[in-house]
Amino acid sequence: MPVSTAIPTPSQDRHAGQAMRRGAAGRCPSCGEGRLFTGYLRVKDECPSCATELHHHRADDGPAYVTILIVSHLATVVMLAMFTMYRPSTTVMLTVLCGGTLVLSLLMLPRIKGAWVGFQWAKRMHGFGHGHEDRSTADDPQATGAAR
Numbered sequence: 001m002p003v004s005t006a007i008p009t010p011s012q013d014r015h016a017g018q019a020m021r022r023g024a025a026g027r028c029p030s031c032g033e034g035r036l037f038t039g040y041l042r043v044k045d046e047c048p049s050c051a052t053e054l055h056h057h058r059a060d061d062g063p064a065y066v067t068i069l070i071v072s073h074l075a076t077v078v079m080l081a082m083f084t085m086y087r088p089s090t091t092v093m094l095t096v097l098c099g100g101t102l103v104l105s106l107l108m109l110p111r112i113k114g115a116w117v118g119f120q121w122a123k124r125m126h127g128f129g130h131g132h133e134d135r136s137t138a139d140d141p142q143a144t145g146a147a148r
């Protein structure tokens with residue numbers, strides 16, 4: 001009697017870089033066609049184009065942490081450069097830096113979250129390892145071990 005295994009074969013490998021690029025573009029990491037998000041940051045339950053289940057993602061606070069890490073480092077460099085080169089007033093510094101970090105954060109967050117979800121999909125994390133044939137067990141929280 002053949003025993004099924006959850007370990008993917010090499011032919012089932014998913015390209016992480018491609019999945020992350022597709023996710024960063026706001027597209028399904030599997031097909032690259034369907035939209036990943038409904039609204040600003042809410043991930044769709046499944047791809048409208050290829051029906052890949054996307055609800056398995058567990059992005060949590062990860063994309064926010066990465067966004068803060070990148071934006072704060074950029075803001076530090078800009079702040080130092082602005083101050084040493086132009087010596088602007090406090091009002092100008094605050095306005096430019098607060099506005100810049102706000103806009104940059106809002107632009108980067110969905111892209112980083114999309115890449116995050118794409119990476120999880122490519123590495124078969126949190127229930128993404130199940131194919132369409134496992135839909136019955138993938139919907140069972142005890143079978144996947146994931147809470148949504």
Ligand SMILES: [Zn+2]
Nearest residue numbers: 028031047050
């Ligand atoms: Zn898709």
